[in-house]
Amino acid sequence: MKVLIGNSPWYRPDYYGVRAGSRWPHFERNDARYYPYPFFMGHAASLLEQDGFEVRILDGVVEKMTEDAFLSRIAAEAPDLVFLEVSTPSWTTDERIIEGVGYSLPDVPIILGGIHAFMYDEVFFASRPEVAATLRGEYEMALLDAARRLRDGRDLAGVLGSVWRSGGNTVVCEKPRPLVADLDSLPWPHRSQLPMGSYIDGLLELPQPSLQMWASRGCPHQCTFCAWPQLMYAPGNYRMRDPEEVVAEMIKDGRDKGFKSVYFDDDVFNVGDRRMKRFVELLAREEWTLPWGIMARADTCSETMYDKMRDAGLEVVKFGVESGDQALIDGCGKRLDLSRVKRAVKACKQLGIRIHLTFMFGLPGETPETARKTIDLALELSPDTVQFSLATPFPGSAFYEKLERSGYLVSKDWSLYDGYSRAVVRTDAMGPGDLEEALRTAYFEWEKNDNRPSRRPRWLKKIRRATGRLFGVR
16 A cells, blocks of 8 residues: 655745644744754654555755646555645645646545644535545654555544445544654655755755754743644653664764754754663763754753853754743743753854844734834843744634734735744734744844854854863853
8 A cells, every 4th residue: 555645745936844743833934944854744654654554755945846846746656545744834835736636636535744733624524525534733653544444444433533335424532642652663754755955944054965853842931822742742742862872863864864064953952861861871871973953942951051052063062932021921830940041042143153043023912012022132141043033823822812812913824824924813902913023133233243153154152162161261
């Protein structure tokens, strides 16, 4: 049985969309250098192959395919089952792809997964007759279960985490599927059929090609706006891989295959000094010399741990800050002390670790004064790169439900829900136009900020750091 797993292309004029692999589906300018690896798809493909299925994995985003080309590839593969990862912001495009697949392969079951909270009821299935089933949350094990049953000529009864069509218009909603407790029980994600050299995170660019990896899933904190921990996992749930397995993957799928760096795109990588210490000890044992980077929090390991990670090759760190106003951070469930952010940024700068910070406008309680605090904090911290965005509530998240109840949503046009340039929320003090103006002001002031770190060559940074240590400067 052949299974095709796909991530369809997604465009608007002058922009391309990123969906699978991005915890925030959104548009990027055509000249951007950001293509996330589709981890859920990759793990699902490996599981299916391990079970004897013939698998084709197709990423229309990174391959920059047109919709017609993507559909033609699917039809040419003649699969027995098609799985597509979808999202709310890309749903208009996703519907066209579903219709196209259903037209060219009318007898082939189509299964969907991803962060689209509206695909789990009778109304959805009535509107999309091509769809056989939808899978909630992290879908790898559910897809394997469903594929096995279809291969055996059975229906999907008992496939935990699924909603499926039974006998025409009857829709069956199965019980939730428990999260994968042991991440090391999953095979490493499939990479042989994908253009691995094209997956890149260019904000703090590491030497290319760079291998994107996960060392954990979820987050121990409960930010109300964050989509994946709520829609793909469970709020507050955090699972870690064994550092031995992580390092083995870095070596065998990374260094041994010619990759020049590794980037960990975890929801939060750096949880716990003991775990981080074990990780860097293993890197030292393996004589690891390639640079690596992480998505992190500023308060989940000590500042002194960055020194050890820097010695082990850490070059870039991304921190989510969100706001310069402590009350707004406290109100969204992030539980982050801004003083910890300042200390972590200072520690990383002293070690020569490049820093990317993310901020947003539009959290509940936002005012012109709090927006100003956010801009001022970004300028004060002066990271190497920065991302300002508009708070965007993904349907199904606590943030969305709160704003919908209180009347602070201003649009349900899902194509606007990418946080890039259009505000879909308001606060008591700021309308959507005010929030968009705050975003423009932030980028304008950032671009003219004379205190931004210069783009020194990597070799010069290494010399400066070595010299500083020689004279006791940290």
